[in-house]
Amino acid sequence: MNNYAIETVGLNFNFGNQVIVKDLSLQVPKGSIYGFLGPNGAGKTTTIKILLNLLKSPSDQVFIFGKEINSNRIATLKRIGALVEQPAIYGHLSGKENLINRCILLGIKKTKADEMLALVGLTEAANKKASKYSLGMKQRLGIAQALISDPELLLLDEPTNGLDPNGIIEIRNLMIDLATKHQKTILVSSHLLAEIERTATHVGIINKGELLFQGTIDELHLLSKPMLEIEVDQIENATALILKSGYEVITKTDKKITVPFISAQNSGELNTLLIKNGFTVSSLYKQRKDLENLFLDITKTN
Amino acid sequence: MHTLFISLQSEFYKSRKTLAFWAAILLPVIICGLITFGFYSGSEKILDRHYPPMMLWGNYIGAALNVMGLLVMPFYVIFMAFSVNNIEHKNDTWKMLFAQPLNKFSIYAAKYLYAVLLIFICLFLFATLTYLFGHLLQVLVPGYNFNQFNPSTVLINSYTKLFLSSLGILSLQFILSLVWGDFLKPMGIGFIGTIMGIITANVGWKYAYLIPYALPTLALRITKVKKGGDPLDFPIFTQEIWTSLIYAAILFTIGYFIVTKKSIK
Incomplete structure (x- = not known):
């Protein structure tokens, strides 16, 4: 005490x-x-x-x-x-x-x-x-x-x-x-x-x-796992490639794909992978979960 | 005791630039000044009446005492009780005050004592200024016979009675202002109370002395009646004064329990 x-x-x-x-x-x-x-x-x-x-x-x-x-x-x-x-x-x-x-x-x-x-x-x-x-x-x-x-x-x-x-x-x-x-x-x-x-x-x-x-x-x-958001062309194909390479895809919209953030180096590797396969990556950034999502996460685990 | 003293010191420090504090000084200066001016400018008429010295003082003291006792005093007390509490309501500082390492009783008692002190200062100045201005009138208008009678006992007795008889109102209004942060509720109740007090005291209702607001009027009325006899010989501790003091003591204690239970939301 x-x-x-x-x-x-x-x-x-x-x-x-x-x-x-x-x-x-x-x-x-x-x-x-x-x-x-x-x-x-x-x-x-x-x-x-x-x-x-x-x-x-x-x-x-x-x-x-x-x-x-x-x-x-x-x-x-x-x-x-x-x-x-x-x-x-x-x-x-x-x-x-x-x-x-x-x-x-x-x-x-x-x-x-x-x-x-x-x-x-x-x-x-x-x-x-x-x-x-x-x-x-x-x-x-x-x-x-x-x-x-x-x-x-x-x-x-x-x-x-x-x-x-x-x-x-x-x-x-x-x-x-x-x-x-x-x-x-x-x-x-x-x-x-x-x-x-x-x-x-x-x-x-x-x-x-x-x-x-x-x-x-x-x-x-x-707990507040950061995400990597990737804006890329040919979303469907890019998603297939990412999945095939052993990554998990959390969400996918018309414009971007969200995957778990692992490390800065790993993000770079993912970028290289996409570019080497002919995709155009317009942006790639780390995103933290906002408080609301974190709350949901925490209430789920509790 | 030390906590009480520093709380009192802080009350003074906080309020020294407010109207509540200056009212205690300005009110007697203005009222006594006006009456003195009246006695100065109308000196011929007054001299024509050929008052004996005691009667002259009686008229002069009564002018201030009646205005004060009947009307101004209850409202002044109501205003004092309001303003020492309002300074915390208005600035939302109750929480700060009660989060200090000071015991709650000292904070509460200091506020109450400060209001008592302001009323005391106000009435003390009334008595002192009446005395001084009376002698000033004597210098300005040599025809007066103010110097042939010593009014200090009458002044002290009357103002002591007025002071003690107002403590009942103070305690009651103090609680109202402590509980309610707004101006209208304590003022409204005080206003109705005062009117009721003046009426009941003047019609001579048997139980008027049970209404705190009637006590200053009652206390002063007895003074006036006695003035026909020996003015030095009226008792201070009459029924009204005891009632006022008992009210003050009981309501002060109740106020403390309200403070300790007060949740600062």
Whole structure:
């Protein structure tokens, strides 16, 4: 149990009759970046709120750093920084004042506010009213608030929401930096597999409140088998050739053939084979299964 | 205790640029200023009445106290209860507040205490400004006899009563504003309550003292009646004040249970 920053044991949570989280057993190892993946309404935010004790979990189902959350609420929250849904920001205060207010509540030196503003690139907008901030700036301020107490565990609910590509890359690098250089554990939720793949070391996939997959990113890759899509002329003949050469054909349309991706070298060989036999290959590319298909796959195997 | 203090400090920091905070200062300055201006510009008429010093103070204090006690005070309290909670509703910051490593009681109590503090500051300024502006009038209009009577006991007693009698309304409105994030519900209930309170208090209904909104009016009415006798000799802790304090204590406790059960969806 002590190797996990977060552990939930058969967690159940309902709003009235509506089941939101069902028998959820998360295991987030210390020092990992745990990608918490699922479509909208899957129960991600609810789970994060339970981890913050904003929603009360049944006793002995949620453990943070090995301690039961309900009986250790304050001690646990001291070790967590969080960004839940929209960042919680007082619109009438400036960005800096929002951070200073947090410093007051946490008993931290107020100079920390400037440090955090610099870290998330808001120094120039420090004295601007937060209600005048763009969505991306609010998101950065929310991340600064989560980081200000230097917590061991960070819970980030869709932190790249509303950020431009540059901002997304910065947040991604910041997360990697925090986990590798500062040994922080980060649980980051998203509905985009591609987003999670780039940073996460571990992944949990949730749908309709149920955990469908949990494991390392490599284990996920084994599940989300990549495909090779080949656009080629004379589809029928090309398909026959590919099959004859011992490959499996997954789908075939008027324009392209999809086969399992094995390796880059193998793709090259397949290309050569087609060309040598007189086919014109107009494109050949690796395609990952999208999240929906992955979900279907995972639900099938479970 | 430390948590309560930092929560209180944070409440001040958050609200120091809002109307709710400045209302506590502006309201007494404006009302006392207007009354003083009235006494200054209409000094000839007032001097003609040849009030004894105590009566002059009585008229002068009463001008502020009646406006405040009857109408402004209940609405001011309703507005305070609304604004300390609304700052979190409006910015969707309840979740942030309750995700901090602070115990929930301190967060709740700090909010409540802050509202009490703002009302206290407001009434304290009323009493102080009435006293100071009265003496200022004496300097501006030497014909007045403000300097021949010391009104501090009357001021302290009246405003203490007004303060204590408003705590019942505050606790009730505090719960309403805590539960509902919108402006209309707590304001609407408060408005109806206040009208009902004023009517029941004025027709002298036997059980009017059971309506929190009637208590400031009741508390001040007794002050006025007693003014015919020795104005220094009216009791502070009358039935209305006790009722207000009991309401405040009970509703404060209920509010805390609402906070602990509050699910942050």
